[in-house]
Amino acid sequence: MMMNDMAVAAQAAASASGGRRIGDVVLDLQNISLRFGGVKALTDISFNVREHEIRSIIGPNGAGKSSMLNVINGVYHPQEGRILFRGQERRKMEPHMAATQGIARTFQNIALFKGMSVLDNIMTGRNLKMKSNIFQQALYWGAVQKEEIAHREKVEEIIDFLEIQSVRKTPVGQLPYGLQKRVELGRALAAEPTMLLLDEPMAGMNVEEKQDMCRFILDVNDQFGTTIVLIEHDMGVVMDISDRVVVLDYGKKIGDGAPDEVRNNEDVIRAYLGTSH
Amino acid sequence: MLYRENGQFKTSYAADQQIFPILQDRVAIGALLAIAFVIVPMFGSEYIFRAILIPFLILALAALGLNILVGYCGQISLGTGAFMAVGAYGAYNFLVRIDGMPLIAAMLLGGLSATVIGVLFGIPSLRIKGLYLAMATLAAQFFTDWAFLRIGWFTNNSTSGSVSVAKLNVFGLPIESPVAKYLFCLVVVCVFALMAKNLTRSAIGRQWMAIRDMDVAAAVIGIRPMYAKLTAFAVSSFIVGVAGVLWAFIHLGAWEPAAFSIDRSFQLLFMVIIGGLGSIMGAFFGAAFIIVLPILLDQVPQWFGIPLSTATTSHLVHMIFGALIVFFLIVEPHGLAKLWSIGKQKLRLWPFPH
Amino acid sequence: MGFFLETLFGGLMAGMLYSLIALGFVLIYKASGVFNFAQGAMVLFAALAMARFAEWIPKWLGFDNLIVANLLAFVAAMALMIVLAWAIERLCLSKLVNQEGITLLMATLGISYFLDGLGQTLFGNDIYSINVGMPKDPAMILENVFEGGLLLSKEDLIAAIIAAALVALLALFFQKTATGRALRAVADDHQAAQSIGIPLNRIWVIVWSVAGFAALVAGIIWGSKLGVQFSLSLVALKALPVVILGGLTSVPGAIIGGLIIGVGEKLSEIYLGPFFGGGIEIWFAYVLALAFLLLRPQGLFGEKIIDRV
Numbered sequence: 021m022m023m024n025d026m027a028v029a030a031q032a033a034a035s036a037s038g039g040r041r042i043g044d045v046v047l048d049l050q051n052i053s054l055r056f057g058g059v060k061a062l063t064d065i066s067f068n069v070r071e072h073e074i075r076s077i078i079g080p081n082g083a084g085k086s087s088m089l090n091v092i093n094g095v096y097h098p099q100e101g102r103i104l105f106r107g108q109e110r111r112k113m114e115p116h117m118a119a120t121q122g123i124a125r126t127f128q129n130i131a132l133f134k135g136m137s138v139l140d141n142i143m144t145g146r147n148l149k150m151k152s153n154i155f156q157q158a159l160y161w162g163a164v165q166k167e168e169i170a171h172r173e174k175v176e177e178i179i180d181f182l183e184i185q186s187v188r189k190t191p192v193g194q195l196p197y198g199l200q201k202r203v204e205l206g207r208a209l210a211a212e213p214t215m216l217l218l219d220e221p222m223a224g225m226n227v228e229e230k231q232d233m234c235r236f237i238l239d240v241n242d243q244f245g246t247t248i249v250l251i252e253h254d255m256g257v258v259m260d261i262s263d264r265v266v267v268l269d270y271g272k273k274i275g276d277g278a279p280d281e282v283r284n285n286e287d288v289i290r291a292y293l294g295t296s297h
Numbered sequence: 298m299l300y301r302e303n304g305q306f307k308t309s310y311a312a313d314q315q316i317f318p319i320l321q322d323r324v325a326i327g328a329l330l331a332i333a334f335v336i337v338p339m340f341g342s343e344y345i346f347r348a349i350l351i352p353f354l355i356l357a358l359a360a361l362g363l364n365i366l367v368g369y370c371g372q373i374s375l376g377t378g379a380f381m382a383v384g385a386y387g388a389y390n391f392l393v394r395i396d397g398m399p400l401i402a403a404m405l406l407g408g409l410s411a412t413v414i415g416v417l418f419g420i421p422s423l424r425i426k427g428l429y430l431a432m433a434t435l436a437a438q439f440f441t442d443w444a445f446l447r448i449g450w451f452t453n454n455s456t457s458g459s460v461s462v463a464k465l466n467v468f469g470l471p472i473e474s475p476v477a478k479y480l481f482c483l484v485v486v487c488v489f490a491l492m493a494k495n496l497t498r499s500a501i502g503r504q505w506m507a508i509r510d511m512d513v514a515a516a517v518i519g520i521r522p523m524y525a526k527l528t529a530f531a532v533s534s535f536i537v538g539v540a541g542v543l544w545a546f547i548h549l550g551a552w553e554p555a556a557f558s559i560d561r562s563f564q565l566l567f568m569v570i571i572g573g574l575g576s577i578m579g580a581f582f583g584a585a586f587i588i589v590l591p592i593l594l595d596q597v598p599q600w601f602g603i604p605l606s607t608a609t610t611s612h613l614v615h616m617i618f619g620a621l622i623v624f625f626l627i628v629e630p631h632g633l634a635k636l637w638s639i640g641k642q643k644l645r646l647w648p649f650p651h
Numbered sequence: 652m653g654f655f656l657e658t659l660f661g662g663l664m665a666g667m668l669y670s671l672i673a674l675g676f677v678l679i680y681k682a683s684g685v686f687n688f689a690q691g692a693m694v695l696f697a698a699l700a701m702a703r704f705a706e707w708i709p710k711w712l713g714f715d716n717l718i719v720a721n722l723l724a725f726v727a728a729m730a731l732m733i734v735l736a737w738a739i740e741r742l743c744l745s746k747l748v749n750q751e752g753i754t755l756l757m758a759t760l761g762i763s764y765f766l767d768g769l770g771q772t773l774f775g776n777d778i779y780s781i782n783v784g785m786p787k788d789p790a791m792i793l794e795n796v797f798e799g800g801l802l803l804s805k806e807d808l809i810a811a812i813i814a815a816a817l818v819a820l821l822a823l824f825f826q827k828t829a830t831g832r833a834l835r836a837v838a839d840d841h842q843a844a845q846s847i848g849i850p851l852n853r854i855w856v857i858v859w860s861v862a863g864f865a866a867l868v869a870g871i872i873w874g875s876k877l878g879v880q881f882s883l884s885l886v887a888l889k890a891l892p893v894v895i896l897g898g899l900t901s902v903p904g905a906i907i908g909g910l911i912i913g914v915g916e917k918l919s920e921i922y923l924g925p926f927f928g929g930g931i932e933i934w935f936a937y938v939l940a941l942a943f944l945l946l947r948p949q950g951l952f953g954e955k956i957i958d959r960v
Contacts, residue, residue: 428752436934
């Protein structure tokens with residue numbers, strides 16, 4: 021009985037804080053150092069990400085935030101340090117392997133497939149779920165057609181969720197910036213990731229577009245329980261939606277903790293908040 | 298007002314995912330196929346078949362194969378002629394060395410030989426891009442030029458260096474008359490065009506285009522660059538290889554390595570650029586253009602009583618191709634195919650401007 | 652030993668000429684990020700212009716002096732190459748700024764086709780000769796070191812010296828002059844260079860003119876040796892592996908790459924050729940460059956490229 025009560029209480033607490041239960045550490049980065057030739061991009065950085073949380077990385081331009089995301093999903097390979105994902109240490113890992121493990125991401129400079137329509141971009145995001153082989157696809161018969169339709173239904177759900185129905189057949193290159201960012205989020209979501217890396221999803225947006233994007237991020241986190249690692253410059257947004265924040269400056273970690281702790285951290289204020297924002 | 302999609306509502310995703318979702322397009326393509334299969338064989342002259350239609354179909358097929366690599370997957374190739382040659386000589390060897398080898402089997406095996414060589418020379422694409430890859434494919438071109446000229450085994454030790462095939466037949470039907478040759482090519486081209494279209498509209502096609510448009514992002518969403526690039530090389534060189542078999546067996550009958558020189562490679566690349574990168578239909582437009590232009594340049598001045606010399610015509614052709622390539626790359630990288638679809642778009646609204 | 656050295660020298664001298672053509676590639680690539688497939692067509696075009704002007708100008712002006720004719724023809728051909736550079740910049744490059752490398756490469760293929768057609772329409776399509784007084788007889792050297800001495804072609808030797816001088820001159824131009832510095836700035840970053848007031852268009856015209864000059868010199872040397880004909884256009888295809896080997900952005904790379912390919916080709920033809928049935932010169936350079944490419948994609952001296960996301 022006692023146990024049961026506690027579980028109910030925990031659940032109540034969880035729903036009060038947005039319906040999420042922050043779980044164990046899923047991603048643990050230990051003493052990561054990354055160099056390009058002689059340039060140090062990251063120096064001895066350690067932090068972790070817990071299941072279902074929204075974890076933000078902030079810092080001035082050139083602090084190494086994007087490099088950090090690139091390390092997490094295998095685009096860059098750090099020279100030193102250990103990366104544990106779901107308890108398993110990974111050695112040299114290629115980006116497509118990160119994707120198979122459930123890590124998806126968006127890019128700072130939109131990296132959509134600009135020759136393809138919105139629909140095809142998001143469909144491409146589901147490529148890992150598609151099982152038919154190239155010979156079946158050449159014939160486009162039975163199973164392949166069923167598969168295409170089944171995935172199309174999933175993709176249409178995402179299109180509805182992101183409210184981009186009216187542009188589904190438009191080539192992405194012709195869309196305005198804000199919508200392109202949304203499509204990129206859609207493509208990442210199509211893979212049904214357990215962890216989503218967002219690199220400045222709100223850069224260059226006006227207030228309303230930012231509100232929309234915040235709503236999508238919170239909804240994704242809330243409805244699907246997706247863990248989110250977020251890079252963002254808008255401090256208001258970061259402090260509002262993050263569970264924990266890590267602060268980088270010149271490739272070093274200078275702060276880590278709940279938004280309030282970080283806000284009051286001397287180093288952080290000196291390096292970042294106090295000067296530019 | 299004739300070309301409208303108004304009122305054609307799609308009630309299922311299957312209907313929306315057809316190759317030709319608009320009714321009028323389906324009617325038009327049906328009519329085109331009927332003309333190609335029924336009317337043309339009834340009325341075409343031997344000259345039309347030999348000089349225009351057969352080379353048009355075969356080059357369109359080769360351009361289609363190349364377009365999968367360049368237009369869909371974004372990997373440049375300057376060695377298309379080489380892959381055609383591998384197809385042709387591969388099929389030739391299967392045909393002369395194995396008794397009773399049927400033509401279609403030899404053709405497919407020729408295509409497979411081209412696939413193997415294509416994938417082999419595609420391997421560098423995993424490490425290198427753009428013009429470095431162009432160089433790797435040029436290496437393929439020069440190497441095969443040399444191999445088929447110097448290594449006697451490939452030509453069955455023919456003393457003249459030229460090889461030939463005769464008495465071709467499919468399921469007992471002889472492929473000797475121009476009409477039979479034309480129909481055979483037409484069937485092959487239709488089958489491959491349909492399969493190519495299917496590939497480009499399904500998962501593998503999207504993977505190719507993803508690699509073309511943004512390779513890092515493609516890898517990040519789980520596309521294996523190696524798989525995507527090598528399948529593009531494989532499919533592309535298979536189709537190009539089959540086109541090589543047709544070119545050698547059906548169009549030429551007797552040939553030597555010069556039939557597949559670097560000029561052929563460039564010519565095919567130009568077809569793809571002028572016709573439209575990343576478009577199945579573009580391959581047909583490009584091939585038609587490149588076949589018809591020299592004939593026009595030869596004929597039209599004669600009608601006005603100022604015949605041009607063969608050399609002048611060929612120089613003019615060079616200049617016009619060169620200028621058009623630059624023009625299309627600057628103004629409309631999707632080539633004639635895009636102009637065609639813009640035209641259709643306008644027609645859809647006609648007679649209203651918007 | 653004597654035979655080996657003869658082959659070696661022959662290779663080095665051929666290599667120097669490859670370097671000269673490779674230099675044209677490198678210059679344009681450095682300044683505009685364009686891999687200029689039309690370099691070969693430019694060599695043919697320049698050589699045709701030189702050969703025909705040297706024939707026509709004395710007729711037009713009514714004099715008969717080989718040296719004056721050659722000088723005037725050189726000036727006229729160079730002027731034509733500058734006009735060409737201007738036209739290419741105006742009609743093609745300026746409209747393709749910020750396009751991908753693959754698009755630019757295909758555009759230069761188009762230019763190459765156009766030039767082949769234009770050159771032969773304007774100047775004719777026979778085999779023409781260029782006579783700039785290059786010695787045709789061979790020379791014997793080191794007769795006291797080896798029995799029989801070494802047989803060297805004086806023509807090749809002079810050609811190699813001219814090529815070497817030109818390469819040195821261009822390297823100096825790149826390193827020491829203000830224009831050279833501007834060129835390097837443009838090569839590093841188009842937009843940054845523009846923002847500090849370097850006129851991009853003028854730089855491109857200059858660099859294509861310089862490449863035109865290199866093409867003209869290469870055309871004269873090759874043309875006087877082999878005659879001016881369409882196959883000259885293909886010499887550039889032989890210089891392609893040189894650039895890959897040396898690195899696309901490196902002037903010294905072009906020189907050393909050229910020498911390696913020149914020597915490699917000649918030695919392989921003599922010592923490996925018999926095993927393969929001969930004629931391997933045509934693909935040997937490519938295979939060498941390709942093998943190298945897989946080990947070190949940026950070439951001997953090229954800069955390593957880091958993909959930024």
